[in-house]
Structure formats: structure tokens, C-alpha cells
Amino acid sequence: DAMVIQNPRYQVTQFGKPVTLSCSQTLNHNVMYWYQQKSSQAPKLLFHYYDKDFNNEADTPDNFQSRRPNTSFCFLDIRSPGLGDAAMYLCATSTSGFNEKLFFGSGTQLSVL
């Protein structure tokens, strides 16, 4: 089945230790998104790729970076995780154009010790 896959499901890192979360898709969608969701809060858009064009949200901290080496894969790098970065990180994809719905991966729950 075509889908969006996130690995790992749970990630534990240490304060200040770089961590990378991965996302892959078999839907061949040209738009990929990274959202951060903390408990009982709205998913917050960090950035998205429209094909290879990177679009960063104005309030996304510099500590967060992303890479999209090809259509299928997208990575979220957190250079120096702080305790406040503990959250669920959601990857989503969509086609471009008007009114396109998001397809979500299962998410990666990040803990920072």
C-alpha cells in the first residue's frame, strides 16, 4: 500500500545531542511537510518542501533543519535538542494544487533527557 513512513516511532536523545528523524513516502507526492505537535496543542508547521523548494516558517527555530535528497525522502535534523523540543513530530505529504489533503505518517515521539 502507498503510504508515508516515519522512523523511528520513538526516539530518545540527550540534551544537546543532534538527532535526525526520517520520513519516506511511496505516494509520489511533490509536497512534504514537517509538523511539531506537543501534548494537547495544534500541530505546528515547521517547514515544507514544494518539490525541492524549501519553505521555512518564520517562527521555526534555527535549531531545526531539513533535507529532502529526493522525492521519496525527507529528514528533520535537530542540531541541539532542548527539553522544549520534546514532542511528536509528524511528517505529511500532499500533491500540489488547490484543496489537497494531507497524508500523515505515524509520527515520531521524541524525548529529550
Add this chain to the structure above:
Amino acid sequence: QKEVEQNSGPLSVPEGAIASLNCTYSDRGSQSFFWYRQYSGKSPELIMFIYSNGDKEDGRFTAQLNKASQYVSLLIRDSQPSDSATYLCAVDDNNDMRFGAGTRLTVKP
């Protein structure tokens, strides 16, 4: 700053009742509107989407959109305990999808 507002709840309804969930948004230019359901610890899944003013029905779910008043709502008829979840309203403007914080719904048997 584009805002999407929802009553956080919790909203509790008895099994078989109608659950009514509401959402307002700040950007008049928004073009498409979505309702996602999210179970605890899981990722959101799409329930319905609506683009035009009025009602859209899909099974037990009805989405209502009023662009003049900048609100969108979701009605769930014949609510079931399995409908207990957080319902996220999302507003899209050209690949810029923004979510509300969600309304937590509990359906009591």
C-alpha cells in the same frame, strides 16, 4: 498571523446523540477546510473536507462552512464510543495547512 480557533472541550455526549464541533479562522483568503480525527498517541486522519459555503454530508458526518462568518463546523450524528477522539480543524491556503488545537470529544455508552 493566521489563526484557527477551536473550543478545547472536553465535549461529552451520550451514545446516539449529535456531537457538534466548531471552528473559526482568521484569514478571509482561506480556500479549503478540513476536519481530522486524532486518537491519543496517533497521527491525524482525514474525516471530511469542504470548499464551498453550505453543508456537505458523508455518512454520519456533516461539515458546514460559512465563509462570511469565517466558521466551519462538524456534526457527528448517532455518536459512537469509537468516535471518542480529538477533532482537529485545519485551514489550507495554497499548501499552507494550519491546524486548530482540537476539541476533545468523549462519547459515553
